[in-house]
Amino acid sequence: LNTGCYPSIAHxxxxxxxxxxxxxxxxxxxxxxxRILEYHRQKSLLYQITIARALDTGNDGDQPLPHAATFVSDxxxxxxxxxxxxxxxxxxxxxLREFAEYMYNQHGEKLNxxxxxxxxCAEDFLEMLTRPIATL
Numbered sequence: 562l563n564t565g566c567y568p569s570i571a572h573x574x575x576x577x578x579x580x581x582x583x584x585x586x587x588x589x590x591x592x593x594x595x596r597i598l599e600y601h602r603q604k605s606l607l608y609q610i611t612i613a614r615a616l617d618t619g620n621d622g623d624q625p626l627p628h629a630a631t632f633v634s635d636x637x638x639x640x641x642x643x644x645x646x647x648x649x650x651x652x653x654x655x656x657l658r659e660f661a662e663y664m665y666n667q668h669g670e671k672l673n674x675x676x677x678x679x680x681x682c683a684e685d686f687l688e689m690l691t692r693p694i695a696t697l
Contacts, residue, residue, distance in 0.1 A: 570675040571597050573668070581660055582652050588644035593690070595634040599697050600689040602628060604677035630697040646694060654691065661687035 574597065575589035584592070602609055609629035616632040637645055644650045647657060664672065665683035672686070673679040680686045 570601075570672060573671065573675060574664070577664060577668070578660070581663075582650060582656065584644065584650045584652070587640075587642075588650055591637040591640065591643040591645050592647060592650060595630040595637065595694065595697050596689055596692050598633060599628070599630040599692060601676065601678045602630065628697065634694050634697050647690075657690050658687055661690060 571590075571594060575586065575593055578584060578593060579586050579589045598605075598609060598612075610626070612629040613626050613632055616629070616636070617626060637643060647653070662683045665680060665686050669680060680689075
């Protein structure tokens with residue numbers, strides 16, 4: 562996990578989540594992708610608008626375009642057999658807190674190199690991890 566070959570912050574976070582909690586990669590994406598997008602929304606807005614436009618199939622332009630995180634979350638909700646939240650993978654809040662501290666302390670520099678919006682502390686990382694899907 563320390564090869565330095567990660568193409569994106571999501572890939573880095575999801576691989577560590579998978580290894581630490583023994584969660585299938587598809588479920589890691591289901592649990593984390595929308596949260597990661599939401600955390601970085603303002604700093605990657607133009608890219609996220611492109612993602613939202615690509616995923617938008619029902620909007621004829623008369624309503625505001627939903628955020629990319631919303632589209633991803635809605636898509637994940639339709640996937641059978643994919644965990645949608647931490648509880649589905651038997652990961653509780655204390656486990657997430659320990660994971661956030663580990664990721665920030667051990668990989669904070671790498672996370673921030675890959676991140677459009679830096680993490681100032683482990684608490685920032687934890688807030689991203691625990692953001693309720695319903696608020697996206």
